[in-house]
Amino acid sequence: DQQVKQNSPSLSVQEGRISILNCDYTNSMFDYFLWYKKYPAEGPTFLISISSIKDKNEDGRFTVFLNKSAKHLSLHIVPSQPGDSAVYFCAATNPGGKLIFGQGTELSVKP
Amino acid sequence: DAGVIQSPRHEVTEMGQEVTLRCKPISGHDYLFWYRQTMMRGLELLIYFNNNVPIDDSGMPEDRFSAKMPNASFSTLKIQPSEPRDSAVYFCASSSSMSSYNEQFFGPGTRLTVL
Numbered sequence: 001d002q003q004v005k006q007n008s009p010s011l012s013v014q015e016g017r018i019s020i021l022n023c024d025y026t027n028s029m030f031d032y033f034l035w036y037k038k039y040p041a042e043g044p045t046f047l048i049s050i051s052s053i054k055d056k057n058e059d060g061r062f063t064v065f066l067n068k069s070a071k072h073l074s075l076h077i078v079p080s081q082p083g084d085s086a087v088y089f090c091a092a093t094n095p096g097g098k099l100i101f102g103q104g105t106e107l108s109v110k111p
Numbered sequence: 112d113a114g115v116i117q118s119p120r121h122e123v124t125e126m127g128q129e130v131t132l133r134c135k136p137i138s139g140h141d142y143l144f145w146y147r148q149t150m151m152r153g154l155e156l157l158i159y160f161n162n163n164v165p166i167d168d169s170g171m172p173e174d175r176f177s178a179k180m181p182n183a184s185f186s187t188l189k190i191q192p193s194e195p196r197d198s199a200v201y202f203c204a205s206s207s208s209m210s211s212y213n214e215q216f217f218g219p220g221t222r223l224t225v226l
Contacts, residue, residue: 043217097209
């Protein structure tokens with residue numbers, strides 16, 4: 001039973017354009033949402049997060065949007081750069097602090 | 112700080128053999144996590160420790176899997192006997208707390224192939 005779902009295994013975007021990665025969740029008890037980024041042969045690294053009491057959080061080129069009624073969040077990268085090519089994992093935490101990850105979306109930014 | 116260290120980075124073994132994966136967390140971190148990455152399910156939490164004590168092992172798939180943390184700087188994940196379906200990338204992570212917004216730091220992973 002996948003509580004956090006990333007339905008797009010891959011996404012290809014042109015350099016300079018916007019990348020939008022999507023994530024859906026089923027558990028309304030999740031209180032924090034995070035995005036991790038993973039390069040090949042490396043472990044995931046934290047990118048950006050958002051509390052369930054907010055609907056937007058911005059950090060430079062990265063913005064995360066949360067729609068609680070739809071149980072949906074998205075990560076926007078503007079403008080996309082070739083160095084952004086990686087696998088992006090959406091994750092959520094329950095009140096106990098356990099991280100529940102999605103399957104990941106592989107982003108490819110082409111020059 | 113060297114970050115979370117895992118060994119080996121790659122492991123190829125035959126079905127039925129015992130496999131031991133190793134992890135050294137970041138010094139001072141009280142929480143250690145073991146995850147498994149597969150294409151179908153993404154990153155799954157297998158077990159986590161707090162101050163060397165296993166807290167939640169509900170993600171451990173079968174009795175063939177076991178994990179230990181004999182001290183604050185070392186943990187092992189053992190699979191015995193291994194099966195081809197255990198082939199995956201196994202990550203170890205550590206953090207300083209279990210608060211919802213607290214970042215977990217991941218090691219580079221061990222890619223396990225069971226033939």
